[in-house]
Amino acid sequence: MAQKRPGKPRRRSPKQQRGRAPTPAALVFFAGVAVAAILLFFGYAFYYLPEKQGPKAPPATQTQPKPQAQAPAPPVQAPQAQAPAAGQSPPSGQGQAQPGGHAPDQTPSQAQAPAVPSTPAVQAPPAPTAPEAKPGNPRLAVVIDDLGGSLDQARDILDLGLPVTFSIIPGLTHSKDVDAMAAKAGMEVILHQPMEAHGNAPESPGTLRSGMNVPEVSRILAAHLAQLPHAVGVSNHTGSKATEDPVLMAAVMGELKSRNLFFLDSMTSPKSVGLKEAARASVPALPRTVFLDNERGQQASLLMLAQAEKDARTKGRAVAIGHPYPETIGALAVWSLRRDKGVQLVSLSKIIKE
Structure with missing residues (x-):
């Protein structure tokens, strides 16, 4: 049996090739053009036509500016709504500015703010600066x-190394020496004058007592001030009863006035x-x-020193009185x-002068 040659292509029979006429190129071309035309039409219908009809939309958009024209009205009314708040702010502002002590200086500008609706918004920012205006340069004097x-x-x-005021009792062993020592070191000296206390507390011969007349008061103070030539003022040692006597204190103030001395009420x-009699005598x-x-x-003294600082910051000045106990000196250190x-730590006279 004869074998077929390998690799020789098989031919289709005329029956198999029937119905497979080649497609003309022109037909393909026109079919593509038709499809392209259809796509362009649909694209025109869906995309181009809505855009051409868009000009009809402006009437709708033109109707929107009306609510927008009303929308700015609330912002214009907002400052007017805030203006009364600014007009009402002076009471609260004064309450907050009281610690600063300059509330009256700010009240006029805030009171005029409601006259111009735009000014409250402009003047409102300075308000936070008011608390910064505290009593200028608070001062504290420490007296021993x-x-x-x-x-x-x-x-x-x-x-x-602190500017402590030396309050010296007259008639003690080293009263004159301490006066000279303090003056040489640049420290301030005052006379710590013994005065009568309630009860049966022992008194020195030079104690000022209720019922004394003006010459007696003058003689005692003159003798004690002679021991302390550098004294610039007088304070009371004890004296719970004496300082309640207006006649005695008037006599004391008359003597201090004649000597140009100040008074520290313990x-x-x-x-x-x-203090009342000192004011009457202009002392x-x-x-x-x-x-x-x-x-x-020591800890108790430290707490009181902190309190004195607080009082100085709040009131502008403070006077702290201590005694030469080791615990007190240690606390000061x-x-x-x-x-x-x-x-600022200063002397008594500097507080009085300023």
């Missing part, structure tokens, strides 16, 4: 009472008339703010390292 009995106590106070009695006077060592102890440098 009952000095004159020990030179060592005086040296310990001088070693602190406030040993809440009924003291010392400069200050009240004590805190006692540093009513409760002895610690406090001097960490005290509020914003509170």
